[in-house]
Amino acid sequence: MNLQNRIERLQDELRALCQSQNRSFDEITLIAVTKTHPVELIETALKAGITHIGENKVQEAMRKLPMLISKNYSFHFIGHLQSNKINQLLSLKPALIHSIDSVYLAQKLHLALGRTNRMQDILIQINSSEEDSKSGMGFAEAEAAISEIACFSSLRIRGLMTIGKLDEPEISRPLFRKMKELFEHLRESNLPGVRMDYLSMGMSHDYKIALEEGANMVRIGSAIFGERTYGVHN
Numbered sequence: 286m287n288l289q290n291r292i293e294r295l296q297d298e299l300r301a302l303c304q305s306q307n308r309s310f311d312e313i314t315l316i317a318v319t320k321t322h323p324v325e326l327i328e329t330a331l332k333a334g335i336t337h338i339g340e341n342k343v344q345e346a347m348r349k350l351p352m353l354i355s356k357n358y359s360f361h362f363i364g365h366l367q368s369n370k371i372n373q374l375l376s377l378k379p380a381l382i383h384s385i386d387s388v389y390l391a392q393k394l395h396l397a398l399g400r401t402n403r404m405q406d407i408l409i410q411i412n413s414s415e416e417d418s419k420s421g422m423g424f425a426e427a428e429a430a431i432s433e434i435a436c437f438s439s440l441r442i443r444g445l446m447t448i449g450k451l452d453e454p455e456i457s458r459p460l461f462r463k464m465k466e467l468f469e470h471l472r473e474s475n476l477p478g479v480r481m482d483y484l485s486m487g488m489s490h491d492y493k494i495a496l497e498e499g500a501n502m503v504r505i506g507s508a509i510f511g512e513r514t515y516g517v518h519n
Contacts, residue, residue, distance in 0.1 A: 288329050288330060288509070288510070289329075291508070291509055291511075292333045295508055296315070299313055299496070302496050303496070313496070313502070313503070314337055315337060315503060316361050316363070316503065316505065317338050317339065317509050318338075318340075318341070318505060318509075319338045319349070319506070320345060320364075322506075322510045324353060327349070328355060330509065331353070331355045332355070335358070335509075337358065338358050338360060339360075339362070340360070340364070341365075343362070343367075343373050343377075344373075346360070346362070347376075350377055359380035360378070361379060361381050361504075362377075362379045362381075362384065363383045363446075364384060365386070365420050366386075368389075368390060368393040375398065375401070375403070375405070380406065381406045381408065381483070382394075382405060382407045382408070383407075383408045383446040383485050383504075384410045384420065384446065385407045385408065385409055385434070385440075386410040386420040386421045387422070391407070391437055394437075394439075394440065395437035395438075395439045398439035399439055405439060405441065406441045406443045407442060408442075408443060408444050409427065409430070409431055409445050410445075411423075411424065411446070412447070413448075414457075421448075424467060428471065428474075432479075435477060435479050441478075442480065443481075443483050444482050445467065445483075445484055445486075446486065447460070447486045449486065449487070454493075454494050455494065457491050457495070461494060461498035461499070461500065462499075464484065464486055465484065465498055465500075468481050468484045469481075483501060485502040485504065486498075487500045488503070488504050488506065489509075492508075
């Protein structure tokens with residue numbers, strides 16, 4: 286099955302899932318996760334109708350994005366952001382940074398943006414599985430931290446992001462459900478400077494469960510591009 290066929294099949298699955306939940310397919314943002322995949326493959330995906338691409342390493346994005354001929358896409362940064370890479374990331378003008386995991390990182394981003402008089406849309410990353418190997422805030426601290434981050438005038442909080450467990454997908458269902466509850470709580474709280482527009486959760490192995498539990502933004506890599514090609518350089 287070629288890339289265009291995989292994209293079409295995935296979109297059909299997303300439409301069917303939305304229909305089963307009485308949701309509109311138009312409210313779902315599909316992010317094609319392009320990490321480790323070559324520029325030529327990304328170009329093919331863009332020509333096949335992909336409009337959002339995600340990278341999780343600043344250096345890889347710095348290398349690949351300028352090589353793309355097509356500019357008709359939105360770039361999402363979805364990986365752990367080191368504070369010393371903020372300026373490099375901002376040079377790529379990301380549409381959305383998914384991985385703001387602390388007040389400290391938010392402050393660093395705010396200061397960097399202030400030097401260029403820019404605004405940046407962000408998501409707050411929640412460590413829903415409470416795994417030491419993952420970044421993100423805990424549920425207990427999230428609301429207070431989000432209120433503090435909302436005070437940084439250059440940042441626009443647009444929602445939440447989480448990464449489910451990487452084993453059996455059903456294990457992540459209660460975590461995704463808890464994320465949706467936090468999302469709705471924050472939306473109803475009407476915190477100044479906070480908009481809950483996007484709930485980014487679900488990857489190739491668990492996106493169906495994430496959508497069933499309320500995600501409206503999914504990050505899909507291998508289900509589109511196949512297995513990752515580590516070691517490829519462009």
